[in-house]
Amino acid sequence: MIEFQDVHKSFGPKRVLRGVNLTVPKGESMVIIGGSGTGKSVALKCVLGLIHPDAGTILVDGKDATQGDRDAFLARFGMLFQGGALFDSLTVWQNVAFRLLRGSLKRPKAEAREIAIEKLRRVGLTPDVADLFPSELSGGMQKRVGLARAIAAEPEIIFFDEPTTGLDPIMSGVINDLIREIVVEMGATAMTITHDMTSVRAIADKVAMLHDGVIQWTGPVGEMDNSGDPYLTQFISGSAEGPIEAVR
Amino acid sequence: MILTAPLAALGRQTMAFMALIGRVAIFAFQGLTHIFRPPFYGREFLVALLNIGWLSLPVVGLTAFFTGGALALQIYDGGARFSAEAVVPQIVAIGMVRELGPVLVGLMIAARVTSSIAAEIATMKVTEQIDALTTLSTHPMKYLTAPRLLAALIVVPLLVGIGDIIGIFGGFIVGIQQLGFNPATYIVNTVNFLQFTDILSSLVKGMVFGGIAATMGCYFGMNSGRGAQGVGAATKGSVQAAAVLILAANFMLTSLFFAS
Numbered sequence A: 001m002i003e004f005q006d007v008h009k010s011f012g013p014k015r016v017l018r019g020v021n022l023t024v025p026k027g028e029s030m031v032i033i034g035g036s037g038t039g040k041s042v043a044l045k046c047v048l049g050l051i052h053p054d055a056g057t058i059l060v061d062g063k064d065a066t067q068g069d070r071d072a073f074l075a076r077f078g079m080l081f082q083g084g085a086l087f088d089s090l091t092v093w094q095n096v097a098f099r100l101l102r103g104s105l106k107r108p109k110a111e112a113r114e115i116a117i118e119k120l121r122r123v124g125l126t127p128d129v130a131d132l133f134p135s136e137l138s139g140g141m142q143k144r145v146g147l148a149r150a151i152a153a154e155p156e157i158i159f160f161d162e163p164t165t166g167l168d169p170i171m172s173g174v175i176n177d178l179i180r181e182i183v184v185e186m187g188a189t190a191m192t193i194t195h196d197m198t199s200v201r202a203i204a205d206k207v208a209m210l211h212d213g214v215i216q217w218t219g220p221v222g223e224m225d226n227s228g229d230p231y232l233t234q235f236i237s238g239s240a241e242g243p244i245e246a247v248r
Numbered sequence B: 001m002i003l004t005a006p007l008a009a010l011g012r013q014t015m016a017f018m019a020l021i022g023r024v025a026i027f028a029f030q031g032l033t034h035i036f037r038p039p040f041y042g043r044e045f046l047v048a049l050l051n052i053g054w055l056s057l058p059v060v061g062l063t064a065f066f067t068g069g070a071l072a073l074q075i076y077d078g079g080a081r082f083s084a085e086a087v088v089p090q091i092v093a094i095g096m097v098r099e100l101g102p103v104l105v106g107l108m109i110a111a112r113v114t115s116s117i118a119a120e121i122a123t124m125k126v127t128e129q130i131d132a133l134t135t136l137s138t139h140p141m142k143y144l145t146a147p148r149l150l151a152a153l154i155v156v157p158l159l160v161g162i163g164d165i166i167g168i169f170g171g172f173i174v175g176i177q178q179l180g181f182n183p184a185t186y187i188v189n190t191v192n193f194l195q196f197t198d199i200l201s202s203l204v205k206g207m208v209f210g211g212i213a214a215t216m217g218c219y220f221g222m223n224s225g226r227g228a229q230g231v232g233a234a235t236k237g238s239v240q241a242a243a244v245l246i247l248a249a250n251f252m253l254t255s256l257f258f259a260s
């Protein structure tokens, strides 16, 4: 379970998070939506300790995320970065198996490679990309390699930052199914950021909308369409008219 | 106001530079401690050895060779003014080993290695690869800084040693080809004249300069700003700082070894 308690974060004069309160129950899939630049990525990075909140606390299973053994804490997480963040000095399979090649989860090289290729297959990539370098792949392929890396060590908690951005509709469908599967079969807790409403409906148990630095609305995905919240309604319909300004 | 403005700017720069040295010192210390705490990333270390050491050999060799040659010509010409042409082998040896070898190699490493480390790490930072490392339970200081720092500490003294020898050889070639020295006498004079302290100081300087070069590259890379501009600024800053620090450290080490 992940709990945001009144989390604040500013960059200089820019107030990005202004008191985020949100609970993600264990084994559920939470999707975060919200306009571009509202701080969705920042919120995920706060949980991982990559960005330190100015105020407020984030609890993971009731314990403060910033306290205690960092290695043990991070070993439970997988993260797909918005830009992929693949290591360009390593080949695709070495990226996917990064965690399996070193540290506490280390295994023999051949086995790590096998797992990497299996994960690549799950994100719709053939084994022949395994020995390429990230720079030799298309943007969408890089994204999927990033996804494979995030799930390679079968973490309990997985963050996906825009997993389907830049993918064709069929591949988006494959990735949506995969994320759903990971939550249902592996019992993982997932937080996904997406702008794609099809993905939201395919992936989410619950939805939270971030707007103006706070969670504007949160609830089960089924209640999303009849929320009565003008912000959420405008966001779902993609209308330029409404309380959310088009120029931000 | 107008008259004091340059002074004020100089003061600000000096203060900023001192603050930078403080932060870098802490950073360097952390980098050093990570060398001795497991895990140790062997592959990264070997790649760093290759990049810093082996691939720097051509540029180090050429720089040292030409400098040694020019040094021989200058000393011959200068020495002739008081009929001391014969000291060429000794002065070339001392000049190369004590000063020019370490300083030139240090500056070449700052140009070649510091810049590439800074640009690489800054790009990793900008593209969130450093964040990704952290989330994959890998400490960026341990994975990126420690192997490069250790490699530089080991291999730059070796480069300096090689640079010293090639520089002396450059002087030797000019000496026998152009200045009419007897090869055997030249070598004997060089070898007999050099003392253990000369060589030791050369290698110690190499180690310190290597440490400075690697640390500055890593420090500026890790603290890079955002975007391509951030990478550019980090690279420029790292080379500038490394060069200035290397020359300052050279002065201090020379005073330490030879001024007493």
Ligand SMILES: Nc1ncnc2c1ncn2[C@@H]1O[C@H](COP(=O)(O)OP(=O)(O)OP(=O)(O)O)[C@@H](O)[C@H]1O
Binding pocket: A011, A014, A016, A034, A035, A036, A037, A038, A039, A040, A041, A042, A043, A082
């Ligand atoms: N390291 C940083 N330094 C300064 N500002 C930052 C930093 N990271 C994020 N920001 C700012 O915080 C704001 C929120 O960024 P964030 O990346 O979380 O947006 P987002 O909601 O993920 O948007 P998108 O949907 O476009 O990815 C942006 O205005 C961004 O400029």
Ligand SMILES: [Mg+2]
Binding pocket: A040, A041, A042, A082, A161
């Ligand atoms: Mg984002």
